[in-house]
Amino acid sequence: MKRKRLIFVTLMLLVSMLFLTACGQTAGQGQGGAKSITIGELADLTGPTAVWGQAQDNELKILVDKWNAENQVKLNHKVYDYKANTQEAVSSFNKLADQEKVAVVFGTNNSNANLAFGPLAEAKKVPVLSHAIDPHSTTPAADKLNQYSFLTVASNIIQGKTMAAYTLDKLNLKKVGVLYDQGNSFATTMEQPFEEYFTGHGGTITAKEVFTSNDVDYSSQLTKIISTNPDAILLPNYYKQIALAAQQARKLGFKGVFLGHTGWPSQALLEMAGKDVEGSYFVNYGSFEDPQLQNLQKEYTDKYKKAPEINAAMIGESFAVFTDAVKKIGADKLAAMSLEQQRQALRDAFEKTRNVQGVMNNITIDPKTHRPETAKMAIITIKDAKFKFVETYQVK
Amino acid sequence: MFWQQVFNGLSAGGIYALIAVGFSLIYSIMRYINLAHGSLIMIGAYIGYAVVTATNFPLIPALLAAAAGTAIVSVIVERLAFRPIRVRGVSTLYILVSSMVVSILLQNLVMVIFGPSFRTLPQLVSDVPVVTHPINIARLDFYMMIVVVLSLVSLNFVLYRTKAGRAMRAVSFNPKAAALMGVNTDRVVSLAFALAGALAGIAGIFLGIKYSVYPQLGELILKGFVASVFGGLGSVAGAVVGGLALGVIEVFLIAYGSSSFSPVMIYALLVLILLLRPRGILGRIVEDKV
Incomplete structure (x- = not known):
């Protein structure tokens, strides 16, 4: 008897999960319609470095809200917690790329995570804007460049x-x-x-x-x-x-x-x-005592009632590179493209990033290394x- | 620089010796390796941390508190995790596994109570060095060496000058014969665990002051274990010699060799010693009783 009940409960759970995911997908498409771009984010919201991941995610929410208030084409923001764990980062990246169908992935701040899913980004042709520190995440070997990975802050x-x-x-x-x-x-x-x-x-x-x-x-x-x-x-x-x-x-x-x-x-x-x-x-990377970061600090503190970590400013750099690319392509044009075209168009635009004013730096991405070659x-x-x-x- | 490095080596070796003696004491009496010894050291560090932050005790009372607290934990561990297996008379392999499990359990227990982050003991020892010329001797290292020597001398006293010590040595030679002569084996074993626990508590406080207090602190016992094998597993004097030798050799490999190769060299050396002299420097030949 007990076993039968267990099987029944499990089945019910499975059915309801299927139902929920189905609902989720229609909702996402309905909300997005033709006039939206789906962006993904990997953040260490839990785990030993959770303070950094939360700061990153909090700030990205502010930036996305601001964009959505000012623009016709909306950003549909999907975030996954990779728990500062490399395996978790790989599976979360796959979910963002395959299930959530994002046009770009923001993150992470963890070099090992980016080194792990870098090859997947190549295979699936999904552009990644990261603020990790290890130069190998864009150039795994001296003569090899990851075509779809970009660093937006100063490398080591x-x-x-x-x-x-x-x-x-x-x-x-x-x-x-x-x-x-x-x-x-x-x-x-x-x-x-x-x-x-x-x-x-x-x-x-x-x-x-x-x-x-x-x-x-x-x-x-x-x-x-x-x-x-x-x-x-x-x-x-x-x-x-x-x-x-x-x-x-x-x-x-x-x-x-x-x-x-x-x-x-x-x-x-x-x-x-x-x-x-x-x-x-x-x-x-920067300091909140630097007058240049006062704005970000005020917005963040007003909304979340606590001081930001420097990771909030770092995701700001990535977002600046992203919005610059979207504007260059044309938001309407980008939203009308197929997913593969969106990814390709963004990747090509990221590679051409020149003198984009970020939160801390004026960012120029070197097409040969996919990262800034100089930074304040x-x-x-x-x-x-x-x-x-x-x-x-x-x-x- | 030479003498400074000798002192660095003795200071690291002193800690290894303190850890190794705890291992050897249990091994010489029980003929099994207590892998939970590292976690007991970590418990000692946390007891020291809790006592010092709560009461502001200076070094000596803090040491005594940590030694007493860890001795109690050690006796409890033996009662709950090792004695039932020993009484049943099954293979010591089960005790080895049990000690491994206890080690993980204690580590996680501490993680739940204190959290995973690093903690710093308040300053118990002044920063002013004892001497600065010709070599720099930090006050902490100086006190530590005194305490290590005192603990080892008192251990020796207990083992060779007291009735309880004689009972312990008797059990170590032959537990059955000792029991037939009227020695209460269980009590002797408890005493051995209490002594090993006290040494672990002392080692724990010094490790905590030197390297901060964290749940994985006990992992440092690997070196202590190596030292006890190096000196001769089961010999208390060998553990001291092994610990000091390991500390000095390690430091000299870094100082006059290369720091990138020293971790490889030290273990290669150990393998070599085990091949040439399996019983270690001062060990006696150990045969499994059939």
Whole structure:
């Protein structure tokens, strides 16, 4: 008896699910009609990086609402939570491409996720606008370009160069030691361009030491680095590793400056190693202390009653690239196209992005690499155990 | 730089030794490996964190609290997860599996109570180094080495100078014969787990101060386990020697070799030692009793 009831319940559930999905589809088409473009978004709404994903999604909602209020052709926004998980990102991407039939996918901020679904975007010919950091997400190998993937913010290469230039020109430090996680492309893809630029413009890398992701004690590497007497130590790592390295370096008597990148801005870093990282400098995409971001911050705070994360500004860059492409193609014309044509037209237009004013940067996408080759970045320091915006800086 | 690196090695090795001794103590008496030892260390760190944030205790009372708390947890784990299997007299393989399960369980329990994020212990030890010349000795490392030495000396005292210690050693040689001589085996086992737990609590607090407190902190025991095998599984003195040796070798591979190859080298070395001298540096030959 019990088994029969179980089968019955399962069947009912299946039937109702089918019914609901069917309803969903007709509703979507009805609402969209001929005058709409469906856009997809992958956001880490839950999981360890949920604060970033929520900020991204919240801001994209603001931008889509604004567009829909001002334009005849409406945007139909579909969002999937990929939970900061690579497998989940792949299956969510497939759902957006095949079931939701989106013309473009926004996201993610997670390089590994983008590396995972990059080949699918190629196969299904779906353009992706991401704000991940790893240059491999658009150019997986030196001579290979992902035709349908685009980065709209500074890649790790620009971050490395910017920090190197700033260290030489503004901080006037010529000798730098490096300590990084050799198993994390987040670290290695920043370290290489830093080193190339730094040594190419008169700086010296006094020591270069590595560790593996699960290590927690870097005393030996740091002793080696400190014995070469550097002015600064570059730590392009995750915040926990940065905190431990800074604490251990200070215990070993290091008095110099620490340098870093976008792994730094985290409240946890200040809590763990506040006074050890005092006086450090790092690059970030932008800063909400920058007057240029005041508008975004106000709109966001008014609507959601909390401060945005920098990811809100990053999705703003992607949206600027998207709207520029739509306007160039013509919104009416785009909405009238078949799905395949829409995807192709958007991809071709993204590739031609020139001098588009984004939230933080004037964006030009290099057709050879599908990412900006230069960008203005925010320089942040740590003062009185707080992050403090110094200035925006662009490497020449 | 040479002496600084020696000190770095001893300081890392001291922690490995503390972990390895806990392993070896249980192994020498029970002849099984308690994989939950790492999670006990993590529990020690969290007990220390909870006690210090709630009461503002200084280092010594915090250490005692963590040692006592972890000892209790360790005894409970033995009672609930290991003793029923041992009493039934089935293969120790089941105990190994059980300890693995306990380890995961404790980790998830802590995750539920405290959440997955990192926590920082309030500053218990001043930042001012003990000496800065010719080498830099951080106060924390200095205290840690003193506490490690004190714990190991008192463990030795318990094992060789007390009646309970003699009972433990008797059980370690032959549990059945010891029981026939009137030794209460269950109580001896509980005592061994209490001692191992206390050492785990002490190690936990130091690991927590040095590397912050998080649910996966216990994963560091891998090195401690390696150290105990290196020194000779089942020998407490061997565990100390193994721990210190592993710490120093590791540091020197990085300092005078290359930091990218040192993780490979250290394990290659271990395999080599196991091939040439399977019983480790100070271990005795262990035969399974049939």
